[in-house]
Amino acid sequence: MKCVYSHRTVEFALLLSRLGVTDRENAELCGVSVQTIRHWRNGTRRNAANRVVRCPRCDGKVLDGDAYAYLLGLHLGDGHITHGRRDVYALNVKCSNCWPGLIEAAKAAMAAVMPTSSVFCVARTGCVEVKSWSKHWPCLFPQHGPGRKHTRTIALEPWQQTIVATYPGSFVRGLFHSDGCRVINRVRRKLADSDHWYEYPRYFLSNESADILGLCATTLDQLGVSWRMARPNFLSVARRESVARMDELVGPKY
DSSP: OOOOOOHHHHHHHHHHHHTTOOHHHHHHHHTSOHHHHHHHHHTTTOOTTTOOOOOTTTSOOOOOHHHHHHHHHHHHHHEEEEEOGGGOEEEEEEEETTOHHHHHHHHHHHHHHSTTSOEEEEEETTEEEEEEEETTHHHHOTTOOSSOGGGSOOOOOHHHHHHHHHSHHHHHHHHHHHHEEEEEEEEEEEOSSSEEEEEEEEEEEEOSOHHHHHHHHHHHHHHTOOOEEEETTEEEEOSHHHHHHHHHHTOOOO
8 A cells, every 4th residue: 555645744854865864864753664765855756747846937836926026135135045965955045133023034935935845044153044945946046156246247037027027125125134224314413503413214225246236226216216326335215205115115124
């Protein structure tokens, strides 16, 4: 009699394999045979009729555009992809421990974009690395490549441009949640009687890549948000009506 295992069991076994657990140890942990683990790891039990549909680019799986636009912004800011064993890739997004809400948002977006892959966190010094393993992350993020992002061209594929144009607010939110901030500027004016102070909020986005700043600026234009370059690597949104619009779309980290 053929045994049918739950999808969760299969995914957990595959995750253990990617983390380097031996087939025998994996089989004991999952309560299956060693041969079954090998079949799952090698994909020999999957055929064209029953294989798991994983990738929106390769398999035609429906992509959550809203979550993807946000995750794309996070990836361009604080994300990177690493190459593991057996051509499995890890998408990594670093989030400061100061922003637990951002960590949860990153996990939710990653799970929505690639629901067949597990999402987990790895503690680093001063931050948490939100991670997910899949062979298909480079399919979804073709900006992946050797070297730092600011040393190479960063351009969106036509299908990515369509998603960003459809969900511009989510893309901008991802960019500012990764490399941006909302601050209160305090300005002193010297008057005849005494010094006067006034405060106003503004948004900043800091990135060494002119291409990524350009993508942000183009999307802000689409949203009707005024911006300027305070420095070559520093984009600023300071006009009152634009800050109010950013509060609707982005909001402060939490």
